[in-house]
Amino acid sequence: MANSCPEYLDVEARKLHSDDTVDLCQLTAGKPVLIVNTASNCGFTPQFKALEALHQQYKDDLVVIGFPSDDFFQEEDDEAKTADVCFLNYGVTFTMVSTSPVRGSDANSVFSYLGEKSASPKWNFYKYLVTADGENVQQFNSRVKPDSEELQKAIESVL
Secondary structure, three states: OHHHOOHHHOOEEEEOOOOOEEEHHHHHOOOOEEEEEEOOOOOOOOHHHHHHHHHHHHOOOOEEEEEEOOOOOOOOOOHHHHHHHHHHHOOOOOEEEOOOOOOOOOOOHHHHHHHHHOOOOOOOOOEEEEOOOOOOEEEEOOOOOOOOHHHHHHHHHHO
8 A cells, every 4th residue: 555655645634623633645545636725714715615516526536635724814723613614614524634834835745745746826725636646736726616627627537
C-alpha cells in the first residue's frame, strides 16, 4: 500500500473540530482526489452543497477532501463554527480536515505540493483534481462550480 500512495498524501490530518485524525493515504487508497480549500463566510460557500452532491455521486471512485483556510480572511476563528457551517448548514459528509494555511510558506504539505504542481489558490474554493498516482493535477478556480460540465468532464477523465 505504501508504494501506491503519492508522497503528498502520506500524512495524518486532524479532522475538522475533532481530536481524531485521518490517514490521507488510507482514505484515498489509489483513487483520484478532489481537494478544495474552503471558507465558511465566502460568496462561494454555497458550493459545499454541490461538492457534497459530487461526493455522493462518485464516492466509490473519487475522494473529496475539504481544507478550511483563513488565508483569505473568510473563515471562522472557532473550528466549532466552521464545523457547523459544513456539517449542519450544508450536510457535508466528505472528509473535512482542520483549518490550515493553503498558500505561501506556511501552506500545509498537501497544498505546498499542489502549488508546486499547478499554482496556489488565489481565493477560496479552488479545486484540485489529482490523479490516483498524484502525478497530474488539474486546477479549477472558484468560479468553476462543482456541478459544472467542465469539472464533471475532468472527473470522468481521471476515473
